[in-house]
Amino acid sequence: MRLRTFPGRRLVVVLFLLALACAGCSGSSLPPQANADISREKLKQALDAWQNGLSVDDLAKANPPLYFNDPKPSVLQLIEYKMAEESTFFGQSVRIGVELTLKKKDGKTLKKKTGYLIDTSPAVVIVPE
Numbered sequence: 001m002r003l004r005t006f007p008g009r010r011l012v013v014v015l016f017l018l019a020l021a022c023a024g025c026s027g028s029s030l031p032p033q034a035n036a037d038i039s040r041e042k043l044k045q046a047l048d049a050w051q052n053g054l055s056v057d058d059l060a061k062a063n064p065p066l067y068f069n070d071p072k073p074s075v076l077q078l079i080e081y082k083m084a085e086e087s088t089f090f091g092q093s094v095r096i097g098v099e100l101t102l103k104k105k106d107g108k109t110l111k112k113k114t115g116y117l118i119d120t121s122p123a124v125v126i127v128p129e
């Protein structure tokens with residue numbers, strides 16, 4: 001006597017084996033979490049460069065490159081800044097709050113509070129919130 005099987009049994013077995021094989025190789029595709037100490041150091045480097053009139057292109061040409069997406073030196077000059085003592089994680093990025101004192105082209109000063117998100121791997125990238 002022959003056992004009766006349902007028509008999709010072979011497909012179910014193949015899908016089950018495929019799921020088992022993939023379960024062992026499901027490593028994370030996310031980069032490692034940013035390093036808080038390096039993030040603070042690199043944000044300071046970027047803000048100092050902006051304060052000294054360097055361009056984002058100058059930072060990107062450094063070794064290692066630092067990609068800073070905020071300064072608009074043709075519109076705003078950074079006069080001074082104060083970084084928050086603490087940092088927090090936002091996903092894989094480090095978030096650091098900063099109080100900026102900016103000077104507009106017309107000579108007026110502007111105080112602004114903002115946060116920066118910093119990634120340190122595979123490259124240092126700093127973006128405002």
